[in-house]
Each structure stands twice: as C-alpha cells, then as structure tokens.
Amino acid sequence: MTDSDAVISQAHAEDTEFFVRRGMTKGYQMMSLLTPPLYVTFALVRFGRSHLAVNRILRATWVGGSVGIVGGGAFEYGRSAYSAADKLRARRMQATFDTASMRADDHSTIGGILFAVLTPAVFWNRASTINLILGGAGIGSAVGLLTHHARTISGDPSPPINVPPSS
Template identity: 70%
Template sequence: MSDNFAVAATPQAHDADIEYFVRRGMTKGYQLMSAVTPIVYTVFAATRYGRAHLNVNRLLRATWMGGSLGIVGGGAFEYARSAYSNPEKVRIRRFRTAYDTASIRADDHSTIGGILFAVITPALFWKRANSINLILGGAGVGSAIGLIAHHARTVTGDPAPTIPVPEMPPVAPH
C-alpha cells in the first residue's frame, strides 16, 4: 500500500484493492465452507441414506469440495462487491481491514490448523480414504478447527488486541 494518497486515486490502485479483496474473499469463503460443509453433509447423508452411507472418505471429499466452492463463491462475491463500488470507499475499506487484528488472527489460526491437519489426517486414516481426500479434506477440517479455535479464544476472554486505525486523509482525484 502506497503512502502517497494521491496515487490511490489511480485505476491501478483500485485494481490492486480489488485483487486484495478477491484474495481475502476466497480465504474467508474457504474457511466458512470448510466449517459448514462437514456438518451439512453429515446431516444430509444420515437423513437421506442412513448411517451406512457415512464414511471418512466421503466426509473428507465433501469437505474439500465444499471448501473449493467457498473459494469460488467468496472470490466472485468480493469481485462483484469491490469492482462496482466507489474506488475511494474500497480504498478506505482496505485500509480498515489491514488493521483488523481479529480477522488476521482468524486467518492465522485457520492456516495453522489447515497445515497441521493436512499432515495428521493421512497419518490417522491412511487405509480409510483416498490420499487426495485425506490431504485436501484434512486441510479443510483443520482450517475449520482453527477458525473455531479463534472464536473459542475470543469467547473465553482472550480477544485479539485492537489497533486504532490511523486517520486517513481524503483521496484527491486527478
């Protein structure tokens, strides 16, 4: 991010802001769908087909496929939201998200959980699922567990520290 706020009014700066928000939307979409998909799939499969249909391979496959849909959906949503918004408001929103420590901590916990479970899940369930489903599904489950750990820390009294957002001067158009 440039310190020269007059440069922020250029189309290139707006394109950079859009790219930032698309990446952020993809990350948040993956986290959300990785947390929701295993629950939804378990309830759907148990009510529709019974307990015999539930197994580790199918659950892990549903998890990483749901996470993939979250990536696509989150990126598309943020692109539509940012590309067709006022460039100055998008710039201010990016500036505020850079100081959102709760979101940064949620991303960190999710990444750590995803990496750990991408390694632990194949070690635990080696003979019960396909290796691709083990690695990608394990990363999805770990991402969800990391996100839950972040929210559990916040609820139990250890919230992310808040950093005051500095005053941003108005953007002068050219």
C-alpha cells in the same frame, strides 16, 4: 486519461485484488466449517448410517472448501469492482488493520497445515490420499477458525489497532 486517473484506477484494481483474495480465504474458511456437519446431516437423513464414510466426509469437505473459494472470490469481485475508489480504499484500511480477522486467518492456516499432515497419519487406510490431505486441510481450517472464536469468547480477544487516518 490523465496520470491522476491512471493512479486511481491502478489503486482501485489493487484494492479489488486484495478483497478478492480475502474473499477467497474467508469463503474457504466458512465452507470448510459448514460443509462437514451439513454433509453428515444430509447423508444421515437421505441415506442412513450406511452412507457415511471417512472418505466421503473428507471429499465433501474439500469440495465444499473449493466452492467457498470460488463463491467468496466472485462475491468480493462483484462487490469491489463496482465500488467507488475512496470507499474501497477505506474498506481496505479497515481490513488491513483488523487484528481479529488476521488472527482467525492465522489459526485457520495453522490448523489446515497441521491437519493436512495428521489426517493421513490417522486415517491412512480409510480414504484416498488426495481426500486425506485436502479434506484434512479443510477440517483443520475449520478447527483453527473454531479455536480463534473459542479464544475470543473465553476472554482472550485480539488487541485492537487504531486505523490511521487516510490522507
């Protein structure tokens, strides 16, 4: 293997790692958004109102977020590890300068941290501590993602950035 091949291989590995991390983040955000309404609907249809509890909803939220992390990372690894290096580099440049995605991640992170603190304060005696913190972070991540989309729909889109041409 020549030095040029080693550099390309290293760059491909770094790009793959970037997309796996990004896929894990996006998977967590999506599953944190989808899990609570899906779980509530499932519990109501299958067991009725008596099965709904704050502890169960919060537990389902963080377990769903964990599934999103694993699924998103696995999907992006499969997609990126077997892509051509030049196509992967172009995708990474697009993703790096995607301000809408960055703003969604920022809102999601802020919401996750905020709700990880507020949920235990509000529901202290209704759920276990781990479900309060992790489930609250999942709910907050979903609320942050919804906030990003509400801002975009209401006329405050994130500013576009021109991607520099690849050399």
